[in-house]
Amino acid sequence: MVRRMVGPDKITATALEAEVGVPQPTLSRWLRNAVTVSSMVTDDTKNEAEEAPRRLAQDWTPDEKLRAVLDASGLRGAELGAFLRRQGLHEAELAEWRQAALSSLAKPKRRRGRTPEQKRIRQLESELNRKDKALAETAALLVMLKKADALWGDEGAGTSKKSGRRRSS
Numbered sequence: 086m087v088r089r090m091v092g093p094d095k096i097t098a099t100a101l102e103a104e105v106g107v108p109q110p111t112l113s114r115w116l117r118n119a120v121t122v123s124s125m126v127t128d129d130t131k132n133e134a135e136e137a138p139r140r141l142a143q144d145w146t147p148d149e150k151l152r153a154v155l156d157a158s159g160l161r162g163a164e165l166g167a168f169l170r171r172q173g174l175h176e177a178e179l180a181e182w183r184q185a186a187l188s189s190l191a192k193p194k195r196r197r198g199r200t201p202e203q204k205r206i207r208q209l210e211s212e213l214n215r216k217d218k219a220l221a222e223t224a225a226l227l228v229m230l231k232k233a234d235a236l237w238g239d240e241g242a243g244t245s246k247k248s249g250r251r252r253s254s
Contacts, residue, residue: 150182
């Protein structure tokens, strides 16, 4: 079946399905899984046999992807097309791998926004600073009150501690 789909008188998987009754997805899978296309074709189609069997992108290791990107980096036009056919790649896959390699080498972007934890920490620090200032002010007022009492002594005895008014005698 695979020979029929790749030989000199190629036939599509859909046409072969109608002819033999094997489902088209099964025929296509057999074609993808064929280890080597060159052993199934004749010398008339030698140029087509130079193409590597198509490997899925997820089957490539990171090292192989990087090597393919580097090997293809200097190629243009027909040379690039021949390279892609030999490797069994599509140009879109190669471009995607190139972009992934470049983005992994780029400087990491700084996050502009704060995380909720950072916002909460900043809010708590601000509140703590405000309360520290209020406590320092209150302590200073108490110290001044003690000094005033020590300085003036009983002169303030004529005032009521509750109302702050002079008692009438």
